[in-house]
Amino acid sequence: MIQSEKATWPEIKTAIEQNRVAILPFGAHEEHGPHCPLSTDTVMANGLATRLAEQVDGILLPPIPYGETWNTSGFPGTLSLSFSTVKAILMDLGVGLMKSGVKALIVVNGHFGNRAPIELACRELKVKYDFPVLLIDYPGLERLASEICESQPAAPSFYHADELETSVMLALMPDAVQMDKAQAEYPDFPPTFASEPIYLHTFCKSGVFGDPRPATAEKGEKLLDGLTQESMKVVTAFLTKL
Amino acid sequence: MIQSEKATWPEIKTAIEQNRVAILPFGAHEEHGPHCPLSTDTVMANGLATRLAEQVDGILLPPIPYGETWNTSGFPGTLSLSFSTVKAILMDLGVGLMKSGVKALIVVNGHFGNRAPIELACRELKVKYDFPVLLIDYPGLERLASEICESQPAAPSFYHADELETSVMLALMPDAVQMDKAQAEYPDFPPTFASEPIYLHTFCKSGVFGDPRPATAEKGEKLLDGLTQESMKVVTAFLTKL
Amino acid sequence: MIQSEKATWPEIKTAIEQNRVAILPFGAHEEHGPHCPLSTDTVMANGLATRLAEQVDGILLPPIPYGETWNTSGFPGTLSLSFSTVKAILMDLGVGLMKSGVKALIVVNGHFGNRAPIELACRELKVKYDFPVLLIDYPGLERLASEICESQPAAPSFYHADELETSVMLALMPDAVQMDKAQAEYPDFPPTFASEPIYLHTFCKSGVFGDPRPATAEKGEKLLDGLTQESMKVVTAFLTKL
């Protein structure tokens, strides 16, 4: 594994000649309750990306520390990129990697709102430039959550500042988690939640969805292990085709 | 000083209520010779931004680790954002800060190529949103370089992977500098250098412009001190007007 | 219910004064196997939209007969709009409705690929114009499919030219369905299917996903009834807030 931000260009040149793929964590700068830091999604994406980079001996790129976080932008601290900016960042980096001779890119996404613009960029990179990009978006998360976590999510497949995310943060960056401030909130989701644009702060006070209190670093490690295993299945299939 | 990536949203809420300004380092992911890491411009911008954030007790945002680095993109490792993407990132963050109630933004730019798109965004943020943004772009650098550095720059006002940048990196992130690989290069600049787009790798082998060998951490500290002092003059004038 | 394409402008004027909401079906022009017509998604969206328009006594707009169908564009006959065009159409119509005095819009989406651009437009219509738009995207479909259909879907939540869609088409436009050509196909999904852009024709010959043969008009009616009921829960909540 080579971490590009600490590497020099001749070291990257060698890594490219060795056919190593690039791995880009895409994070967010978003509220995660009164106990988790704004960088939670960035730290988590970077944590998984680091493990994958180790497994495939890849080139780990510095994470994008902002993402498309419109729906929590009513909470001070959240700073959102627009849809088109997220797409543009990935297009620029994808084209740059391709021109440098890197054979493929794996994007590890840490925030739901980034998914659609990243997918659109992946498609355009494939169609216009024939450059393969794989999007890893926490595969198997729902199963892992149900197996490892004790608390219920606030809604199906909805994990935000809860036991799951807090556990992973305790595993990756414990100093930035203030467990004494952790509190549970199971907000009532408006019936039109999935059907119209709704700011989360209009029905959730704390920014927590679920119960972070049972979180532990040990669970976090298990979750990361599980996510790494699930991701590697897809990554392996992707690399085999190159 | 509050580092937003480690802060929670209620902490940022308080900081905004205290009228603290935001500070954003804008970096790059760019070749810096065989001895300095690709993150050099990001680390340097972040270093100065941190000092300024301390002085004004500001909200330090996570640095953008990529920038507009077209002219070194012939070196493997350099990954460039396009002009429009740099501008879009700053527009998004500026609008987001304004909506959150932050009263002003200070951008600390670490890379020359970012300047034009950042300036364009600053202007649009002012005209469309009446949101004040200050761009700190290493004020007084030329004078400081001439006073503190022993070697000559490769061209007037052109400091790249040389004694100046290497010294600052030795002060900020010594582990990422490989002084044993430091070498001098004073390339012949093509006569049309400032007058047409030219990739730097077409006339410079190492990616070094000047002589990094006399670099020391001590000089780096002095440079940072000087840049901080010079920047604070502008920052103070800016804050006074708010 | 008033069907706008057959109405005159004074009739629409009256309808707007009566506070009726507008309903827009968004379809696609996409392969649906050798037995279902290219307009399948348009016909289905229009069918559900018509029922909803009847229930709320709304203004039914003419359906958009094309959609974002990139992933089946390898099949002749599929004609895809781009992401940005789908979004632009909805923006234009939303702004036009708002300026006409219509108080809200309900979009009934008939094709998965339209979802992301429609959601983006809904958000922009809300933020920039304060115009409420609800997106109905076959709520409860998975449960209804499992209750009413006999065959298994080719993948979870993936219904395309199968028993479900064919049944609805038999209920809505039986003349356009050629049941004698209906055939089953359960293709092997590539392991990276959800993680990178993949054209469906690269792993599916017929364009059918699942088994359309057990389809009947009766099942189609039941599905439409179920979808109408589920949709009305969301629609009612949406209208109540206006």
Next chain:
Amino acid sequence: MIQSEKATWPEIKTAIEQNRVAILPFGAHEEHGPHCPLSTDTVMANGLATRLAEQVDGILLPPIPYGETWNTSGFPGTLSLSFSTVKAILMDLGVGLMKSGVKALIVVNGHFGNRAPIELACRELKVKYDFPVLLIDYPGLERLASEICESQPAAPSFYHADELETSVMLALMPDAVQMDKAQAEYPDFPPTFASEPIYLHTFCKSGVFGDPRPATAEKGEKLLDGLTQESMKVVTAFLTKL
């Protein structure tokens, strides 16, 4: 003639292999007085397109039911696409047809406001993709109107909800025409009408320009016959060159 919305993809595949050209009606959703429906331009364009499709045994695509109708957007019911959206729709469909192997496209335009954006798209499809597109925009209409209609148009070459359009609607969709509400209006055109953007509702009450009362289905058939003949001259010349 094959109507694509009712066809399956294998049928379109065969049609393409037979070198059949595609025909796209481009309509509008626009006020046409108190007696003609909002879909008038769509119905008329589709009517002519159907006849042309029959003559050349072409692939008739589903009509676009909205168009660029800015200048009547002051009448409730008119819903306008923007210039760029009309262009984008045609670009997307043109590129899609080209990639599918269709050799050419004939666009039958039903509304004046669509002409400029369609022409721009035709040019771009030719220059960028070498894909031939013919725009049929009611050739010979002025001569036919003077020969077949009894009433005078409200302005030269200006036919809107008048005897001409109403006759064609009586031929194509008589149930949607309310002749009992037909009324004449010959508004005073402002002297700057052709020289600055002017909303039609600012000087025309009914949305009728001219006198629809002498309209008959028989005249409508004659007009359609005439338009078909005139169009076929251009279409034949176009197809001969392919």
Next chain:
Amino acid sequence: MIQSEKATWPEIKTAIEQNRVAILPFGAHEEHGPHCPLSTDTVMANGLATRLAEQVDGILLPPIPYGETWNTSGFPGTLSLSFSTVKAILMDLGVGLMKSGVKALIVVNGHFGNRAPIELACRELKVKYDFPVLLIDYPGLERLASEICESQPAAPSFYHADELETSVMLALMPDAVQMDKAQAEYPDFPPTFASEPIYLHTFCKSGVFGDPRPATAEKGEKLLDGLTQESMKVVTAFLTKL
């Protein structure tokens, strides 16, 4: 009349306070046969604009010397702006005039291809900024041509490098006209000429459409007088409304 390019800003300030309107000639840089210069459309637009500026005592702006001339771009010398650039220029200048306090703008267009983008800009300036813009596009030209010119145009309403344009150039800039090289050409227009994008050089050798040989400066003066009179009718109506 005040010619802005020779005026100082305090003089323009006074002119604005006197409520003078601005007048902008929009030209082209386009082939006009072997005898007329590339600036023909610019010179003609400027000539008419100057007369109108005198009549209304307006502020004459410097002409745009390039325009949208796609269809003659196969002739060396023609240099075309794109549709969007023409529109952007007019948007920028319109917004600038509005912000300066100028109450209205009259655009005198010298080239057919500019019409559509200028009209689009006029509309946007009206809708978004409530800034009135009048487009003068040689009103009454067809009648004047038939009364004053002896030769026939190559096609109805098609005047290019012929007796009409050459006469006006002889009146305005005789030194730039090489009458010894003037030659007639009446090309066969392709039957699809008005229906698909066609480069003019594919069916016209000289770039002349019609017969420039009977051109005289006297006819040019008459044409300019007639165009001025016709334009002033519209201009007067426009100014009266302000």
Next chain:
Amino acid sequence: MIQSEKATWPEIKTAIEQNRVAILPFGAHEEHGPHCPLSTDTVMANGLATRLAEQVDGILLPPIPYGETWNTSGFPGTLSLSFSTVKAILMDLGVGLMKSGVKALIVVNGHFGNRAPIELACRELKVKYDFPVLLIDYPGLERLASEICESQPAAPSFYHADELETSVMLALMPDAVQMDKAQAEYPDFPPTFASEPIYLHTFCKSGVFGDPRPATAEKGEKLLDGLTQESMKVVTAFLTKL
């Protein structure tokens, strides 16, 4: 030297076959104090471009009479193009020249604000079209000013409506200079001048920066001679490479 606006297309055809390069002056329409005309930057750029065109026997294109002049747009008379419009104009003309067979373009820029968008266009023309464009932006101006002018500039490298510009105008277009109105102003630049967007009228009353009173035509000629010599060094190096 051939001046394209007075040339015919066959003359340009010959010039292109002779491998002559094109030269485009890019000006501005901007306040230059109470004594210099709004076209000052256009006249100056055109003056230098004419001399360069003579030296290289090039094709001189008509100057663009507007530029990006945001920061003086608070003075009536200044009319600014936006950044993107300046870039678009140069892109269009560059692509047009390339398609015509012209081998290279030299842009002579007369206004600082145009520099960044022109540089961006030059880069895109190189990368996308492999079309070489040289930007001449008054090379050696600072040295020439210090040698030839008697007065001090208002700020380093800042020459606007001062002795330097007024002298060149006296050499090129003396009738448009009103020396009786010439006045000196040495405004206090705000400390954040180079670090945030600031309208010049907020700290400068006359629009003059420096002292125009010592200006003479003779100095203007010397300045033009010096600029021509300095420019020719770069131009010669540029042409040698073609």
